[in-house]
Amino acid sequence: MRRLIFGGIALALVPASGAGAQSRDINEIKGKIFDAHMAERLFAKGLKFCGELDGKNFYFAPRDRVLNLDDYHRSLDSLVEQRVFNPEARRAWTAQDAAARWERVKQEAAKNKADCDLVASLPALEKQLGDLEKTPQASPTKN
Secondary structure (H helix, E strand, O other): OHHHHHHHHHHHHOOOOOOOHHHHHHHHHHHHHHHHHHHHHHOOOHHHHOOOOOOOEEEEHHHOEEEEHHHHHHHHHHHHHOOOEEOOOOEEOOHHHHHHHHHHHHHHHHHHHHHHHHHHOHHHHHHHHHHHHHOOOOOOOOO
16 A cells, blocks of 8 residues: 555656656656665665565564464464463463464565565666666657
């Protein structure tokens, strides 16, 4: 959802430079560049861990560290087995609590990887944009 909003804003800010495939390509690249810059800002602290954020780990912001998904899943199971107090639910951890948290953390791991990949692609996107902007657009032929 956030990407759609920011992408829409980016496209609204891009001046229309004529109809055609090249202008659509330029606008698409500008949208990706905008998304990459937003990811840089919103995920600034986690970017230093991009080497580890491969979809099997996720960035745990409260402790500013990376946690392994498998280890985290075992920890959730342990919380349920030991009936540890869950402050979010104000009761002991249940299997449903752990399953919900597990799904959120898996999504977070995928998002962390996507954000790292997007930020890493920024130089290539900027180069691609520069190359497209230097290339003159084909003008329609008159018959």
